[in-house]
Amino acid sequence: MIPFFNIKSENESYAKNFAHELSIFMENGQFILGDAVTSFENQYAAFCGTKFCIGTSNGLDALRLIFEGYKSLGLLSEGDEVLVPAHTYIASVLAVIQSNLKPVFVEPKEESYGMDINEAIRLTTSKVKACLVVHLYGELIDVKAFQNFAKEHDLFLIEDAAQAHGAETKKGLKAGAIGDAAAFSFYPTKNIGALGDAGAITTNNESLVGQIQMLQNYGSSQKHIHKKIGFNMRLDALQARFLSVKLSDYPNLLNRRLAIASRYSEQINNPKITIPVHPQDGSHVFHLFVVRVPDRKDFIGFLESNDVGSLIHYPIPPHKQEALESYNKLSFPITERYHNEVVSIPLYSSLTDSQVQRVIDVLNAYS
Ligand SMILES: Cc1ncc(COP(=O)(O)O)c(C=O)c1O
Structure with a gap:
C-alpha cells in the first residue's frame, strides 16, 4: 500500500535531533515561550522575508489573532465584511466568523483554485474592509492583481498561507510577505509539520505585532497586567524547537x-x-x-x-x-x-x- 501520507517516514530522519532538543528542553525548563520560541520566530521571519514572525498555537488561531489584532488597533470593527474564498478549508471562514466579522464568499477562477479577482472586485462594497486570500494547495494567488486590488480599495490583504510555506513569486516575494499579514499552519501533515499543533503569523507591521503578542498571552504584555480580553494562543516551546530543526532542512x-x-x-x-x-x-x-x-x-x-x-x-x-x-x-x-x-x-x-x-x-x- 502507498499511503496518502506517512507521518512516520516523514519524521524518522529527525529523530536524533528531536531527542537532542527534548533533552535541552528538559534541562533548561523553559516550557512556555522563551528563547526557543523567539529563535524560531526569527528564523521563520528571515525565511519568509518579513520583519516579524509571531509563533501561535495553530493556523486557525494565527488567522484569528490577525483579525483580533486589527480590531484591537481600531482598524477593523465587528460586522465589517471580509472577502474569503468559497473554495477553501473551513478554518479560513471560521476565523472570520469567530472574530465577529462577516464572510463574503468569492468563487475561484474557472480552471484555477485561487480566488477570482474579478469576482472579488464585483463583490467589494464600502462594507468590505479586508480580503483573505488562501494560497490553496500551495499555489500562490495572482499576487500583483490582489496587491493592486487591495491598495485601490483600501483593504487589508491577509494571506492564509497554511499550505504554502516557501511559495514565491518570480521576483522572490514569498508567501507570508505578500499581504499586510499572513497566517501559517504547522499541522503535522503540512509542508513544514510540527509534532503537534503549531502556527505562525508573519508581517512587517510592528504595531500589529504588539497587539497580537499581547492578545495571544491573556491580553498581557507585562506580568499581572491585562489590558485586553486575551487568549492563550502561544506557540508551544517544544514545538518551536522541533520546527527549527525541520525549517533548516x-x-x-x-x-x-x-x-x-x-x-x-x-x-x-x-x-x-x-x-x-x-x-x-x-x-x-x-x-x-x-x-x-x-x-x-x-x-x-x-x-x-x-x-x-x-x-x-x-x-x-x-x-x-x-x-x-x-x-x-x-x-x-x-x-x-x-x-x-x-x-x-x-x-x-x-x-x-x-x-x-x-x-x-x-x-x-x-x-
Ligand atoms: C487553508 C488552511 N487554513 C487554515 C488552516 C488551519 O490550520 P490549523 O489546523 O493549524 O489550525 C488549515 C489547516 O488545517 C488550512 O489548510
Missing part, C-alpha cells in the same frame, strides 16, 4: 516535493484526469497534488484496489456545512463542482522513486 524537502510534482505533471497523461496547473517557477509548493475526475467514487475505488491512498480536500464546501447554516442556501457552482471532483494523490518527500512511478502507472491505467 525544508529547502531539501521542498526540492524533493517539487521533483515528484514535476514527474506527476509530466507523466500523468490520462484524458479522464485533470491534473493541476504547474507553473514550474516556485510559485506552487505542492502541499497537495489535486487532480479532478468526473466520477470520483469510481476513481477512488480504482486507486484503493491498486493500493494507492488518496484523500479529498475537501468533500463539502464551508458554505454547505451544518455549522454555517445561515449560508447553506448560497450557491457557488464552481466551488461545488470542485468539491465533487477533487482527489489528492500521495505527494511527500519520503515517497520513493518506485512509489512515485507506481502512482503514475496506476493513474494512467484508470479507464
Whole structure:
C-alpha cells in the first residue's frame, strides 16, 4: 500500500535531533515561550522575508489573532465584511466568523483554485474592509492583481498561507510577505509539520505585532497586567524547537516535493484526469497534488484496489456545512463542482522513486 501520507517516514530522519532538543528542553525548563520560541520566530521571519514572525498555537488561531489584532488597533470593527474564498478549508471562514466579522464568499477562477479577482472586485462594497486570500494547495494567488486590488480599495490583504510555506513569486516575494499579514499552519501533515499543533503569523507591521503578542498571552504584555480580553494562543516551546530543526532542512524537502510534482505533471497523461496547473517557477509548493475526475467514487475505488491512498480536500464546501447554516442556501457552482471532483494523490518527500512511478502507472491505467 502507498499511503496518502506517512507521518512516520516523514519524521524518522529527525529523530536524533528531536531527542537532542527534548533533552535541552528538559534541562533548561523553559516550557512556555522563551528563547526557543523567539529563535524560531526569527528564523521563520528571515525565511519568509518579513520583519516579524509571531509563533501561535495553530493556523486557525494565527488567522484569528490577525483579525483580533486589527480590531484591537481600531482598524477593523465587528460586522465589517471580509472577502474569503468559497473554495477553501473551513478554518479560513471560521476565523472570520469567530472574530465577529462577516464572510463574503468569492468563487475561484474557472480552471484555477485561487480566488477570482474579478469576482472579488464585483463583490467589494464600502462594507468590505479586508480580503483573505488562501494560497490553496500551495499555489500562490495572482499576487500583483490582489496587491493592486487591495491598495485601490483600501483593504487589508491577509494571506492564509497554511499550505504554502516557501511559495514565491518570480521576483522572490514569498508567501507570508505578500499581504499586510499572513497566517501559517504547522499541522503535522503540512509542508513544514510540527509534532503537534503549531502556527505562525508573519508581517512587517510592528504595531500589529504588539497587539497580537499581547492578545495571544491573556491580553498581557507585562506580568499581572491585562489590558485586553486575551487568549492563550502561544506557540508551544517544544514545538518551536522541533520546527527549527525541520525549517533548516525544508529547502531539501521542498526540492524533493517539487521533483515528484514535476514527474506527476509530466507523466500523468490520462484524458479522464485533470491534473493541476504547474507553473514550474516556485510559485506552487505542492502541499497537495489535486487532480479532478468526473466520477470520483469510481476513481477512488480504482486507486484503493491498486493500493494507492488518496484523500479529498475537501468533500463539502464551508458554505454547505451544518455549522454555517445561515449560508447553506448560497450557491457557488464552481466551488461545488470542485468539491465533487477533487482527489489528492500521495505527494511527500519520503515517497520513493518506485512509489512515485507506481502512482503514475496506476493513474494512467484508470479507464
Ligand atoms: C487553508 C488552511 N487554513 C487554515 C488552516 C488551519 O490550520 P490549523 O489546523 O493549524 O489550525 C488549515 C489547516 O488545517 C488550512 O489548510
